[in-house]
Amino acid sequence: MSQASKDRTIVVTGAGGMIGLAVVTQLLDAGFQVAGLEIKTSAALRSLAQKYRTLRLMDGDLLDPAFVVEAFKNLAEQKEVSAVIHLAGLADASQCEADPIRAFEQNTMATVCVLEACCRAKIRHLIFPSTGYVYGTGHSPGVKESCDSNPQGLYALTKLAAETVIRGYASMGRIGCDILRLSNVYGPASKPNTVVGLLLSQKKDHLPISVHDPAPIRDFVHVDDVVETMFRLIQAGPSGPCTLNVSTGIGTSTGELARLFAEVQHLPHDNPPSSVGERAVSSCLVMDNAGLHQRLQWRPGITLREGLSRL
DSSP states (O other): OOHHHHTEEEEEETTTSHHHHHHHHHHHHTTOEEEEEESSOOHHHHHHHHHOTTEEEEEOOTTOHHHHHHHHHHHHHHSEEEEEEEOOSOOOHHHHHHOHHHHHIIIIIHHHHHHHHHHHTTOOEEEEEEEGGGGOSBOOSOBOTTSOOOOOSHHHHHHHHHHHHHHHHHHTTSOEEEEEEEOEEEOTTOOTTSHHHHHHHHHHTTOOOOOSOSOOEEOEEEHHHHHHHHHHHHHHOOOSSEEEEESOSOOEEHHHHHHHHHHHTTOOOOSOOOOOOTGGGGOEEOBOOHHHHHHHSOOOOOOHHHHHHHO
């Protein structure tokens, strides 16, 4: 553990989610001071705080500019804040569609509050996980960062709006930023509204392993590779504005995912998935990760078979 790590703080908003808990744990293990910001601290974060004295937890509303500015200012006065990983937001696509105002508040306006607080506290590095769905799902495999955006749905639209604001701040020289367009992230804590979360729920409830629609092709990246990306970016320091695809570059249909999940988990998989929906036939999102390799000299390396076996 380096002295530099001990003297540096990383702020993580939305630290109680799957990615947040994983990145907070890795940073703490590496010797960083970590400040976790949530509206209400999760039980998992409280448990981590009992184990690590270097984890500080703060409850507050990111839509309250005064709270965010004061919180970041106080942190920066106590320790050097190397970066902010802004994970907080409304990630459930169906909830975004049902409540667009809340979606824009939590995914876009909260980002503005975080950006302004960073600038006032002279924090120079923001890492912002966005989504590959800003590209849409009608592309051939190998979507690059230069591809036109075509967000389908409120969730992707609010993330793209947040990206635009971040680039605006960065272009004025107020902050360095890495915008991470994540492909389909999965891990042990995948939520039931994701395809891997659905499969985990079926396993837990002893139900047949199947998916609603076997045709869509997606790029599944393990949460540990996403966390490793963020960790390496912190070590590399601020850049940008820099937009990077975080993906494997390998496409897998959801039907094949279900078959492979059943195989590695030693479950029966002779139950055929449901019929193919009309929209799913042309639904493909597989992203090129050459930009990430150029930035970090590294690519996500956990294969889908290995990742599913870790579940």
